[in-house]
Amino acid sequence: MVITLIGLSGCGKSHLARRIAEEKGFTLFDCDGIIEERLGKELVDLGLSGLGGVAEWMGEPDSDSFLERQERYLQLEAEVMNDILAKLGKDGWGLNEDIVIDTTGSVVYTGDAILSGLKKRSRIIYLGVPESELDFMFSQYLEDPKPVVWGGSFSKRDGESTEEALRHSYPKLLKARSERYYAYADVTLVMNRAQRDKFSTKRLLNLAGAR
Numbered sequence: 001m002v003i004t005l006i007g008l009s010g011c012g013k014s015h016l017a018r019r020i021a022e023e024k025g026f027t028l029f030d031c032d033g034i035i036e037e038r039l040g041k042e043l044v045d046l047g048l049s050g051l052g053g054v055a056e057w058m059g060e061p062d063s064d065s066f067l068e069r070q071e072r073y074l075q076l077e078a079e080v081m082n083d084i085l086a087k088l089g090k091d092g093w094g095l096n097e098d099i100v101i102d103t104t105g106s107v108v109y110t111g112d113a114i115l116s117g118l119k120k121r122s123r124i125i126y127l128g129v130p131e132s133e134l135d136f137m138f139s140q141y142l143e144d145p146k147p148v149v150w151g152g153s154f155s156k157r158d159g160e161s162t163e164e165a166l167r168h169s170y171p172k173l174l175k176a177r178s179e180r181y182y183a184y185a186d187v188t189l190v191m192n193r194a195q196r197d198k199f200s201t202k203r204l205l206n207l208a209g210a211r
Helices: 013-023 031-044 050-058 065-089 113-121 133-144 162-184 193-198 201-209
Strands: 002-006 027-029 099-100 121-128 188-190
Touching: 002 013, 002 201, 013 027, 013 099, 013 201, 027 031, 027 121, 031 065, 031 099, 050 065, 065 113, 099 113, 121 201, 133 162, 133 193, 188 201
Parallel strands: 002 099, 002 121, 027 099, 121 188
Antiparallel strands: none
């Protein structure tokens, strides 16, 4: 069985993917981690590491280098996803190995060929976030930045600080992303933090296997 988890950064994908790997013996593909590895020397030369280091490398969406680095990040992400698809073969369902793919939040910008390939080869589960948690998600983004591909959702008005611009742009990003996630998902689960922590991997696998 191959399971792909999609959703916003901070929605619990990585936590749940690790639990599936640890509790059920699935092989984990951590896409954020693989992208970090491929950035390698670029990060090391800047004294950066980890997902926070990738976010710092990418910069804020109004920084001079952002568009160039956003494009570089997307290129790496597409390479990683194509490599994973190649490993899954033509349909992913004839594998002897159980796999869980922990995608980045921006996987929906990698193009229809990759997303359709994932849908053909795996069961895609979208971890949605209730509106009641969006303010918390934004505060977490400010406190612990993750690399974010804005996809045209960021705008800055005259006289605004970067944080002010991020605050009114963030809901646009969430709306645009949510529509894309939902369009490709086989299963959509909208859960708050408490529900995610209690959600059993057995139940998720049952949902993933229900064809």
